Amino acid sequence: MSDKNKLQVVVCWHMHQPEYRDLQTGEFILPWTYLHVIKDYVDMAAHLEAVPEAKAVVNFAPILLEQIEEYANQVQGFLRNGSAIKDALLAALAAPTVPESPEDQLKLVKDCLKANRERQVNRYPAFQKLVEMTEWLERHYGALAYVNPQFIQDILVWYHLAWMGESVKLSDSRIQFLIAKGGTYTQRDRLELVQIIGELLENVLQRYKVLAQKGQIELSVTPYAHPIMPLLLDLNSTHEAMPDAPMPELANYPGGEARVRWHIEQGIQTFKRFFGVTPKGCWPSEGSVSEKTLEILGDYGFTWAASGGSVLSNSLNLPENDGITGIHHPYQLSGTKTACFFRDDGLSDLIGFEYSKWHSDDAVADLLHHLDNIAAHEPSQKVVSIIMDGENAWEYFPDNGYHFLRAFYSQLAAHPAIDLTTFSACLKTKNIVKPLSRLVAGSWVYGSFSTWIGSVDKNRGWDMLGEVKYAFDKALSDKRLTDRQIQLANLQLAVCEGSDWFWWFGDYNPGVAVSSFEKQFRLNLANLYRLLGEEPPAYLALSFTQGSGDPAMGGAMRPGVEH
Numbered sequence: 001m002s003d004k005n006k007l008q009v010v011v012c013w014h015m016h017q018p019e020y021r022d023l024q025t026g027e028f029i030l031p032w033t034y035l036h037v038i039k040d041y042v043d044m045a046a047h048l049e050a051v052p053e054a055k056a057v058v059n060f061a062p063i064l065l066e067q068i069e070e071y072a073n074q075v076q077g078f079l080r081n082g083s084a085i086k087d088a089l090l091a092a093l094a095a096p097t098v099p100e101s102p103e104d105q106l107k108l109v110k111d112c113l114k115a116n117r118e119r120q121v122n123r124y125p126a127f128q129k130l131v132e133m134t135e136w137l138e139r140h141y142g143a144l145a146y147v148n149p150q151f152i153q154d155i156l157v158w159y160h161l162a163w164m165g166e167s168v169k170l171s172d173s174r175i176q177f178l179i180a181k182g183g184t185y186t187q188r189d190r191l192e193l194v195q196i197i198g199e200l201l202e203n204v205l206q207r208y209k210v211l212a213q214k215g216q217i218e219l220s221v222t223p224y225a226h227p228i229m230p231l232l233l234d235l236n237s238t239h240e241a242m243p244d245a246p247m248p249e250l251a252n253y254p255g256g257e258a259r260v261r262w263h264i265e266q267g268i269q270t271f272k273r274f275f276g277v278t279p280k281g282c283w284p285s286e287g288s289v290s291e292k293t294l295e296i297l298g299d300y301g302f303t304w305a306a307s308g309g310s311v312l313s314n315s316l317n318l319p320e321n322d323g324i325t326g327i328h329h330p331y332q333l334s335g336t337k338t339a340c341f342f343r344d345d346g347l348s349d350l351i352g353f354e355y356s357k358w359h360s361d362d363a364v365a366d367l368l369h370h371l372d373n374i375a376a377h378e379p380s381q382k383v384v385s386i387i388m389d390g391e392n393a394w395e396y397f398p399d400n401g402y403h404f405l406r407a408f409y410s411q412l413a414a415h416p417a418i419d420l421t422t423f424s425a426c427l428k429t430k431n432i433v434k435p436l437s438r439l440v441a442g443s444w445v446y447g448s449f450s451t452w453i454g455s456v457d458k459n460r461g462w463d464m465l466g467e468v469k470y471a472f473d474k475a476l477s478d479k480r481l482t483d484r485q486i487q488l489a490n491l492q493l494a495v496c497e498g499s500d501w502f503w504w505f506g507d508y509n510p511g512v513a514v515s516s517f518e519k520q521f522r523l524n525l526a527n528l529y530r531l532l533g534e535e536p537p538a539y540l541a542l543s544f545t546q547g548s549g550d551p552a553m554g555g556a557m558r559p560g561v562e563h
Helices: 030-050 062-081 090-094 102-111 115-121 125-139 141-146 151-163 166-171 171-180 187-214 229-233 235-241 256-273 291-299 307-316 343-355 359-376 400-416 425-430 456-477 483-496 499-502 512-530
Strands: 008-014 056-060 217-221 304-307 331-333 337-342 383-389 418-421 434-436
Touching: 008 359, 008 425, 030 056, 030 062, 030 166, 030 187, 030 400, 056 062, 062 187, 062 256, 090 102, 090 151, 090 187, 090 456, 102 125, 102 141, 102 151, 115 125, 115 400, 125 141, 125 151, 151 171, 151 187, 166 171, 166 359, 166 400, 166 499, 171 187, 187 256, 217 256, 217 425, 229 235, 229 256, 229 499, 235 307, 235 483, 256 291, 256 483, 291 331, 304 425, 307 343, 307 418, 337 383, 343 359, 343 383, 359 400, 400 418, 456 483, 456 499, 456 512, 483 512, 499 512
Parallel strands: 008 056, 008 383, 008 418, 056 217, 304 337, 331 434
Antiparallel strands: 331 337
């Protein structure tokens, strides 16, 4: 079959973690960036390296790139000259002693419970036993006096082994030795584990750069701190997909377009510093687009963007787009320069939420069956866009998705009727780009912005963000900040504008996650007030949202279509 008649399939992995650092102290508040590096980012690179015929798009959020670099520098600094690691969990793994106070000891061992029970904990009986002992200690606090350092050191080692990528477990004899040893880990064992983590942190981005240079992957970017650009541009764009949604008291985010352009410019600069090239594509944060957003992306030379299938469905229902059909095509909005691809929500959600429960061979066979049906029942020159979170699904699969992803890449790359490709390559092959007269603003989650605005707690977050932005603007207009202070305030404001804080606000989310992210949001706002020379408002000392829900996948992922 000629390439022209093959079904074009683009797999796009979005790699993203929010800014977990307290920018004023440099401390990492949560450890998820380095844990996802050693588990998910190195595994994805290894799968692509193992199947050279496979192609993919890999999208990086710039603040993730910077955090990976900072972790790598800190671990290497520790190993070379003993300088501090500013992450409490990783520092504890490296430390020669354990904390003295029972409170600190209990917090440390409880942090080692944050792993998938079925796939990461119960897979290793030795780790499972330590976890069960920790849960007993939570109920019998007084027994902490009898806990010796070896218990704490062993659970720290096992936690990091459980989070280690499957490709590393299969190829690194040092990791294999530590798993086989099972316990009574020494200081030497722990330092060796820190060294392995340092190697993975130091090399992971170079591996993606090499894959891109070989033409096997296309690297793309998200605006710097992952803001929801349509909402910064116009809060009322919320109503395009949710006409009855309650809104914040804030009428509009002040200076929103300037902030969107700042995030795009800063994102491109950061991407070029790490990868040496200018990105052609942009996955707008959470696939959130509006007509103005696509217009601005075109101003910066992006040839493609992507969003959710429900955004296209909502748009095709408009009378202005009457007669236009088909999700498996790129579209170009009238008056803009950037083609937009739309996620096949059904196929993407099968990988994210269903295939972890299947045998990997059955899952890949089912996916291929769906693709064969698309090829058979729709006109030629189609592009199927599978767009997914690149890190959060795999802990629900056996062996971190190793068997599924290896079969996935191998069989899609070898399929005679499929052209596994990239978004830029699709545009180069003169693929049919359909015209779109109007676009309904929305994101890949349900085709709306309901995950970030339109409820009491989320709206309160916007009001708090708006208040600090007014203070920021006044400090600039009063000319009371030095150039360096303006630079630091811009970065701190960018972090406050990130989407992740709003994602977690709301009682339908798990309590621990809501508390962690809400607390860091308030910290970020307080830090910005202090940078502006102002005392933070008293309300920033008080929690404004709590969670008690138990959503699928812990709330870190959502399906594209609301069920």
